[in-house]
């Protein structure tokens with residue numbers, strides 16, 4: 001194996017579930033003992049090489065987004081470690097990151113700074129980001145006035161134009177209209193050609209993962225069911241899904 005960019009070791013992630021939750025009783029602290037834990041990631045280990053494009057596939061609720069968010073540092077694992085070897089990282093995911101009351105332009109700066117870029121660096125890329133997002137005059141309107149497609153276009157444009165060492169993509173290559181989908185796919189293909197860039201892509205789309213990824217992890221109920229070369233794993237996953245559908 002070459003230089004490692006992401007080292008995930010024995011990671012467990014649990015969510016706290018509130019059973020019979022009642023605000024009134026919770027305020028009275030009678031429900032404290034009723035918080036149950038749900039293990040969404042059950043002790044996962046894998047490594048990603050620098051420059052590698054790794055796909056993650058798995059049925060709904062298998063833990064893909066949870067794992068990606070933990071790698072992005074959105075939250076900490078309950079146990080185990082995630083080591084990004086000092087690489088910068090960004091997460092491209094719908095519903096994360098924007099402040100709704102601020103304009104698209106202000107959010108470019110906010111997101112950029114959260115990713116660790118300076119104001120000067122963001123200024124240099126501002127035009128590129130705005131042009132790619134195709135939002136016209138909406139760029140100076142509050143993000144809360146955006147449609148979900150416009151929201152996604154801006155998020156995609158920021159992450160892809162402010163390039164970090166590691167890019168984590170959570171099911172966003174199928175957003176926007178047909179033209180934007182084609183454009184974002186091409187942009188992603190260009191980004192991953194950089195041999196220093198490491199990418200993890202979560203998707204339900206077998207064809208997308210087949211075209212972009214070197215290896216794929218098949219996640220199932222919070223565990224790695226299979227990991228290996230993209231074609232082999234995707235074929236096995238497809239056969240499994242077809243069998244499930246025929247039940």
Ligand SMILES: Nc1ncnc2c1ncn2[C@@H]1O[C@H](COP(=O)(O)OP(=O)(O)OP(=O)(O)O)[C@@H](O)[C@H]1O
Nearest residue numbers: 015016038040058059060061062063064065066067
């Ligand atoms: N905030 C939360 N509180 C409690 N449980 C959660 C929370 N977020 C996710 N879960 C649970 O954790 C498990 C994994 O969810 P996750 O969103 O990571 O799955 P996923 O593979 O990305 O699913 P999908 O393909 O539907 O997007 C699911 O069983 C889900 O119900």
